[in-house]
Amino acid sequence: xxxxxxxxxxxxxxxxxxxxxxxxxxxxxxxxxxxxxxxxxxxxxxxxxxxxxxxxxxxxxxxxxxxxxxxxxxxxxxxxxxxxxxxxxxxxxxxxxxxxxxxxxxxxxxxxxxxxxxxxxxxxxxxxxxxxxxxxxxxxxxxxxxxxxxx
Amino acid sequence: xxxxxxxxxxxxxxxxxxxxxxxxxxxxxxxxxxxxxxxxxxxxxxxxxxxxxxxxxxxxxxxxxxxxxxxxxxxxxxxxxxxxxxxxxxxxxxxxxxxxxxxxxxxxxxxxxxxxxxxxxxxxxxxxxxxxxxxxxxxxxxxxxxxxxxxxxxxxxxxxxxxxxxxxxxxxxxxxxxxxxxxxxxxxxxxxxxxxxxxxxxxxxxxxxxxxxxxxxxxxxxxxxxxxxxxxxxxxxxxxxxxxxxxxxxxxxxxxxxxxxxxxxxxxxxxxxxxxxxxxxxxxxxxxxxxxxxxxxxxxxxxxxxxxxxxxxxxxxxxxxxxxxxxxxxxxxxxxxxxxxxxxxxxxxxxxxxxxxxxxxxxxxxxxxxxxxxxxxxxxxxxxxxxxxxxxxxxxxxxxxxxxxxxxxxxxxxxxxxxxxxxxxxxxxxxxxxxxxxxxxxxxxxxxxxxxxxxxxxxxxxxxxxxxxxxxxxxxxxxxxxxxxxxxxxxxxxxxxxxxxxxxxxxxxxxxxxxxxxxxxxxxxxxxxxxxxxxxxxxxxxxxxxxxxxxxxxxxxxxxxxxxxxxxxxxxxxxxxxxxxxxxxxxxxxxxxxxxxxxxxxxxxxxxxx
Numbered sequence: 001x002x003x004x005x006x007x008x009x010x011x012x013x014x015x016x017x018x019x020x021x022x023x024x025x026x027x028x029x030x031x032x033x034x035x036x037x038x039x040x041x042x043x044x045x046x047x048x049x050x051x052x053x054x055x056x057x058x059x060x061x062x063x064x065x066x067x068x069x070x071x072x073x074x075x076x077x078x079x080x081x082x083x084x085x086x087x088x089x090x091x092x093x094x095x096x097x098x099x100x101x102x103x104x105x106x107x108x109x110x111x112x113x114x115x116x117x118x119x120x121x122x123x124x125x126x127x128x129x130x131x132x133x134x135x136x137x138x139x140x141x142x143x144x145x146x147x148x149x150x151x
Numbered sequence: 152x153x154x155x156x157x158x159x160x161x162x163x164x165x166x167x168x169x170x171x172x173x174x175x176x177x178x179x180x181x182x183x184x185x186x187x188x189x190x191x192x193x194x195x196x197x198x199x200x201x202x203x204x205x206x207x208x209x210x211x212x213x214x215x216x217x218x219x220x221x222x223x224x225x226x227x228x229x230x231x232x233x234x235x236x237x238x239x240x241x242x243x244x245x246x247x248x249x250x251x252x253x254x255x256x257x258x259x260x261x262x263x264x265x266x267x268x269x270x271x272x273x274x275x276x277x278x279x280x281x282x283x284x285x286x287x288x289x290x291x292x293x294x295x296x297x298x299x300x301x302x303x304x305x306x307x308x309x310x311x312x313x314x315x316x317x318x319x320x321x322x323x324x325x326x327x328x329x330x331x332x333x334x335x336x337x338x339x340x341x342x343x344x345x346x347x348x349x350x351x352x353x354x355x356x357x358x359x360x361x362x363x364x365x366x367x368x369x370x371x372x373x374x375x376x377x378x379x380x381x382x383x384x385x386x387x388x389x390x391x392x393x394x395x396x397x398x399x400x401x402x403x404x405x406x407x408x409x410x411x412x413x414x415x416x417x418x419x420x421x422x423x424x425x426x427x428x429x430x431x432x433x434x435x436x437x438x439x440x441x442x443x444x445x446x447x448x449x450x451x452x453x454x455x456x457x458x459x460x461x462x463x464x465x466x467x468x469x470x471x472x473x474x475x476x477x478x479x480x481x482x483x484x485x486x487x488x489x490x491x492x493x494x495x496x497x498x499x500x501x502x503x504x505x506x507x508x509x510x511x512x513x514x515x516x517x518x519x520x521x522x523x524x525x526x527x528x529x530x531x532x533x534x535x536x537x538x539x540x541x542x543x544x545x546x547x548x549x550x551x552x553x554x555x556x557x558x559x560x561x562x563x564x565x566x567x568x569x570x571x572x573x574x575x576x577x578x579x580x581x582x583x584x585x586x587x588x589x590x591x592x593x594x595x596x597x598x599x600x601x602x603x604x605x606x607x608x609x610x611x612x613x614x615x616x617x618x619x620x621x622x623x624x625x626x627x628x629x630x631x632x633x634x635x636x637x638x639x640x641x642x643x644x645x646x647x648x649x650x651x652x653x654x655x656x657x658x659x660x661x662x663x664x665x666x667x668x669x670x671x672x673x674x675x676x677x678x679x680x681x682x683x684x685x686x687x688x689x690x691x692x693x694x695x696x697x698x699x700x701x702x703x704x705x706x707x708x709x710x711x712x713x714x715x716x717x718x719x720x721x722x723x724x725x726x727x728x729x730x731x732x733x734x735x736x737x738x739x740x741x742x743x744x745x746x747x748x749x750x751x752x753x754x755x756x757x758x759x760x761x
Contacts (some may be wrong), residue, residue, distance in 0.1 A: 031512040032501060053589070084307070088344055090515065091352075094494060097519035099527035106306045129523030136512035139630075 029086045029139040051124065081110045086140035093133060099126035126151060159221045160249060163214060170245055172210035175410060178377060178402040180240055182385070183209055184413075190523040195335075196383045201233065209630060216240055224256050227271040235260040239375035241402065241612070263378050272370040273301035276439075277361040277398075277428055278310070278343075279421060279539055280350040282580040286698050291569060291585070292421040292539065293350075297343045297360065305360065305439075308343040311377060315387035321759050336387035336397065338380050339403035347441070353502050355445035359538055361425060364435035369405040376404035393616050395421040402433055409433070416546075418568060422539045429540060438540070442533040444499055448620060450533040451492040455485070463489045464619055467496035469514055473521035483525050496620055526702050537698060542578025543760040551737070551756025555593070562604060562754060564591030572612065573737050574758070575729035577698040582614030582625075582655065582663055589631075603644060607631040614693065616657040625665055626652040627689075637677040638715070645675035651689060660703070662694025671709045681709035691723075699729040719745040733760040 095101030128150040205212035219233035238260040297308040315334035399411040465471035501511035568587040589607035615623035628650040637643040651669025669687040691705030722742040729735040
């Protein structure tokens, strides 16, 4: 009974606008490649958020999402760093510009930089922001190469 | 080998003698719930069971599994061995039968061990992304789990999420299927930073991370169980068998005897996961608050003057170059703050698709380049609001009394879900109301009469303040049975449907001010033609001056043009005074005028949440 009433109420409400469900899966390797809000209307946001990530995926068969990107030719950087930088381009750029932040910390962790050497690393990266990000067209591969070059 | 392998039948005998199929942990692993005199698993995928009647027969399933575990290593070339398919069940059964376990021909699952080694789980946290502003279903929030490796940090954690698999569907069908189990729910695992992007950066939902006190052994048991649930579906029900409910099984699998799923209320809302985990002793210290991009933008703006905010906006919109921050603003601190705000605003506008990608990437990069020249600046943390666990429970009853046009009246009410403007404000998203089945009765002792005061089947009200950056809309939709004034001045009841949209503004100490244009429909046999429909206007103020205090003032007018042609006016003053997390007073004065008649109602009630 309760479910029936609620269903009726929700149906009335949702009939107002056809809900659109976004395929939020546009990962890439440049700036601006984060997931963006593909919901077209106010009402369509309704359930997409609750049912986020609506995919029947393989739990333990994660794909990196970077298969279309160039692999850096440097041996210094492992796959994990590549994936992390590619997936978090915008947030990492912001942290590098500020010389601090969780994304920068994570990069340092992946690069296995000990805590006492991080302040030096962070200010070096911050001071060389324009070298690491010479234009808005940089890919994560460029970023990693440029980081390696300034270190 | 030190001892001779006991045979299968002996093990089976032992399991039967010990009634292992009645063990609560077996019921956790198979998601069995009591149903009538028997049991039924909440899992609907047939491949989760080896016995033909495994879904409803814990004993048959246990015996079928044990038999399968005794199969020789290469009994079936097509399928993986049962031990490799169900390593959690195997580990538990082996631990229960002690020495006899060494007789199993296969005793390990290499694929799981590889994954386990790669994940190197060290700790876990329950994650609660709070309400999505303006999105009613997500007003309940969501819960997921983050499993962290030692020394890797939270961002690199694996987020374990249970969600329904839906396609593009027309709204009502979607709602219907969601409520009645028409969708399949699966567990998924993604990097936690993806979830942060999704919730914090795109959906603008603040997140709460509750650390769990799971030991290594418990984490292993949890992942073993999760491994068995890989690609296994359960029918998804929004109301009960949802994300909140299914995560409880993972905690139950981690810690035998916890039985959180069994304690879950009939209607599970995501915050119940947190509450049950807290009650069950799973939480380890206070939560970590992760403000959303929207909250971060608001925080950055709070420290700036009008001029500075304007400059940040112009930089974000490309109307001023990032360098102008250095020219127009004196201190380096403020320059940095203006540029940080400009970068976040540009990013916000991009995720809302207001700013095209090419413009965004160029501008974002240039703002950050200017920012990088200002050195490392102290970042003031975003003030942490009260966490969702500090909010009232989802159901409420209330009792009180007052006067209706001078006549004494006693009132009783009940509301199973969830939160409204007449509730204790602490721990809930400000300006978001979602009430389901809100019902109250009035008793008039002088006449010895009981009246249905009102039934709100559904009442959603979303106030999202609008300003120069956030062009948010506010809206409401409500339907139910309300008291009305009949053409002869007597009190009656009508079915009403009301929806509207408008804007709200943050008026500082006055609270949120709002104005909505609405459409009203009311049906009641007492009215001319039996109904009335027409436009309405609603305006009000909602203020939470303290975590224990809420005030609201509202005026509403409806001009019924169709059906019974008349005008109705309503004025409301209400206040909530919380006396504890789950108790409080609600005082209300309601004035109604319709045609030439009016009605004044005063009420004071005590509210208890449960």
